[in-house]
Amino acid sequence: MLSAVAVQNGSSRPSFGRLARKEIAVEADGIAGAIERIGTRKCFHQNAEIYGEKEGADYFYKVVSGAVRAYKLVIDGRRLVGAFHLPGNIFGLEAGEQHLFSAEAVVDAEILVVNRDAVMSLAARDNDVARDLWTLTASELQRTQSHMLLLNKNAPERVASFLLEMADRNEADDEIQLAMSRQDVADYLGLTSETISRMLTRLEKAAAITLPNCRRIVLHDRLVLKRMVS
Amino acid sequence: MLSAVAVQNGSSRPSFGRLARKEIAVEADGIAGAIERIGTRKCFHQNAEIYGEKEGADYFYKVVSGAVRAYKLVIDGRRLVGAFHLPGNIFGLEAGEQHLFSAEAVVDAEILVVNRDAVMSLAARDNDVARDLWTLTASELQRTQSHMLLLNKNAPERVASFLLEMADRNEADDEIQLAMSRQDVADYLGLTSETISRMLTRLEKAAAITLPNCRRIVLHDRLVLKRMVS
DNA sequence: CGACCATTTGATATGGATCAAGCGATGTGG
DNA sequence: CCACATCGCTTGATCCATATCAAATGGTCG
Numbered sequence: 138m139l140s141a142v143a144v145q146n147g148s149s150r151p152s153f154g155r156l157a158r159k160e161i162a163v164e165a166d167g168i169a170g171a172i173e174r175i176g177t178r179k180c181f182h183q184n185a186e187i188y189g190e191k192e193g194a195d196y197f198y199k200v201v202s203g204a205v206r207a208y209k210l211v212i213d214g215r216r217l218v219g220a221f222h223l224p225g226n227i228f229g230l231e232a233g234e235q236h237l238f239s240a241e242a243v244v245d246a247e248i249l250v251v252n253r254d255a256v257m258s259l260a261a262r263d264n265d266v267a268r269d270l271w272t273l274t275a276s277e278l279q280r281t282q283s284h285m286l287l288l289n290k291n292a293p294e295r296v297a298s299f300l301l302e303m304a305d306r307n308e309a310d311d312e313i314q315l316a317m318s319r320q321d322v323a324d325y326l327g328l329t330s331e332t333i334s335r336m337l338t339r340l341e342k343a344a345a346i347t348l349p350n351c352r353r354i355v356l357h358d359r360l361v362l363k364r365m366v367s
Numbered sequence: 368m369l370s371a372v373a374v375q376n377g378s379s380r381p382s383f384g385r386l387a388r389k390e391i392a393v394e395a396d397g398i399a400g401a402i403e404r405i406g407t408r409k410c411f412h413q414n415a416e417i418y419g420e421k422e423g424a425d426y427f428y429k430v431v432s433g434a435v436r437a438y439k440l441v442i443d444g445r446r447l448v449g450a451f452h453l454p455g456n457i458f459g460l461e462a463g464e465q466h467l468f469s470a471e472a473v474v475d476a477e478i479l480v481v482n483r484d485a486v487m488s489l490a491a492r493d494n495d496v497a498r499d500l501w502t503l504t505a506s507e508l509q510r511t512q513s514h515m516l517l518l519n520k521n522a523p524e525r526v527a528s529f530l531l532e533m534a535d536r537n538e539a540d541d542e543i544q545l546a547m548s549r550q551d552v553a554d555y556l557g558l559t560s561e562t563i564s565r566m567l568t569r570l571e572k573a574a575a576i577t578l579p580n581c582r583r584i585v586l587h588d589r590l591v592l593k594r595m596v597s
Numbered sequence: 598c599g600a601c602c603a604t605t606t607g608a609t610a611t612g613g614a615t616c617a618a619g620c621g622a623t624g625t626g627g
Numbered sequence: 628c629c630a631c632a633t634c635g636c637t638t639g640a641t642c643c644a645t646a647t648c649a650a651a652t653g654g655t656c657g
Contacts, residue, residue: 148639158631199405209516211516211597212597213597215519217515217516217519219512219515219516230505230508230652231507231508231509231512232505232507232509232598233505237400237509237513238512238513246371251504252602256440256451259502260497260498261498263495263499264491266497266502267490267497268491268497270488270501271490271497271500271501271504271522273503274504274508275460275461275462275463275504276463277508278461278507278508279461279467279509281508281511281512281515282449282467282511283463283467284451284515285445285447285449285511285514285515285518286439286441288515288518288519288557288559289445289447289518291612291613291619292612292613312657315607318635318636319635319636320635327518327616329615330635330636330639331613331614331615331636331637332612332614334636334637334638335613335637335638336587337582337637338637349623349634350620350622351636351637367441367442367443377648386656405621426644520647521644522644548603549604550601550605551604557644558645558646559645559647560603560604560605561605561606561645561646561647562645562646563602563604564604564605564606565605565606565645567605568605568606581603581604581605581653581654
């Protein structure tokens with residue numbers, strides 16, 4: 138069951154755990170296999186648009202390298218980043234007929250792109266693909282629900298959650314290399330970049346983390362962080 | 368395509384529109400049909416638990432009458448209501464192997480309950496069911512994403528959004544009969560019940576709505592509300 | 598009618614936004 | 628290689644939206 142999620146998790150057991158997604162791409166059947174076989178590799182420069190909201194949702198995507206942000210702008214200039222997609226992640230399933238969010242490369246990125254109709258007709262013939270389609274979407278739904286919970290927390294909790302999420306998704310457990318700017322993080326957490334800065338320095342003073350430089354964060358006391366996320 | 372969503376929408380065209388879900392249950396194939404055929408009807412009293420978080424997700428559900436809240440408690444007593452499910456709505460798809468949210472009856476409710484495995488094995492044989500499974504989940508994902516956007520807005524915007532959502536989901540267009548308390552609404556919008564009250568009276572003073580009683584709201588000026596949601 | 602609980606309204610407190618200035622890294626031209 | 632410009636990040640001061648605390652009102656059920 139759930140082979141595509143297994144692919145994303147790099148394990149044979151499915152896991153719908155909160156933010157537990159170690160993104161290790163391996164060869165497999167189901168959607169992941171289909172994308173590898175029939176998808177085409179495309180490069181996007183930093184800040185290049187992958188798709189815009191209101192655009193037809195005609196493709197599925199898989200991050201090969203780099204990072205992607207899914208975001209939505211509101212008229213008055215605010216921006217909400219709904220998700221960051223990292224290597225191994227499949228995205229674009231969230232859409233109905235139109236995208237609700239736009240997607241941009243956070244840094245230069247390689248993306249596998251696959252035609253939606255091709256996958257859909259594959260799903261009509263292949264149960265594994267159909268199940269993966271559902272599984273991946275359900276998984277994305279759980280991620281979104283978790284993020285919704287996060288937006289109900291206070292600033293220290295949000296930042297701590299973010300660090301733990303990023304640490305989980307990174308290979309090196311306690312060393313985080315951020316692809317994104319403070320502003321990206323702020324828009325992901327529904328805070329301002331100033332508040333992100335303040336919370337990080339507060340955590341550094343509490344000896345929970347160190348900041349070798351602003352894109353690199355080392356976790357020292359996960360317990361403190363875990364207590365904060367309550 | 369998308370027959371289950373069509374069922375929920377009560378129209379033959381699929382709609383992934385933001386919060387546009389008129390819940391009219393009609394006889395149909397796909398998941399909705401399956402639930403009607405093989406599901407069992409159960410009654411839940413006000414505030415009765417339908418399922419708890421951490422519980423195994425062994426069933427899908429469809430609201431026949433009444434209303435359901437999907438919520439999550441945090442240790443310190445805070446509660447986030449992630450969704451309200453109204454008559455015609457199918458829920459419980461959001462889960463992986465475990466529920467992330469709990470579900471309770473907001474008022475006395477009749478619910479159709481169907482075994483998950485039964486639906487899954489049906490989906491393995493019937494493409495329509497498999498597609499519905501995906502479509503409904505994708506639809507729930509979009510609803511959750513919209514709600515995530517809402518949690519990034521300010522109080523007046525959130526309340527206005529809520530009123531427009533409820534008006535859309537109600538039959539009588541401009542007359543809303545709320546099943547839930549102020550506290551339920553507050554926890555849905557990430558605000559306090561006092562703030563909900565204040566925003567409603569503010570809207571009443573602005574002649575955008577009237578409040579015949581506290582569970583009944585009449586919309587007079589949707590334009591004002593729509594401007595507020597920005 | 599009276600008790601109870603939900604809702605509204607009022608007064609005050611506070612967390613995070615905003616505005617503003619300083620700092621540090623990165624890159625460019627002299 | 629260094630001076631300087633630029634841009635993102637950090638830090639500080641103040642403000643404001645919403646939470647919190649508290650009291651008044653209203654609606655429901657015995």
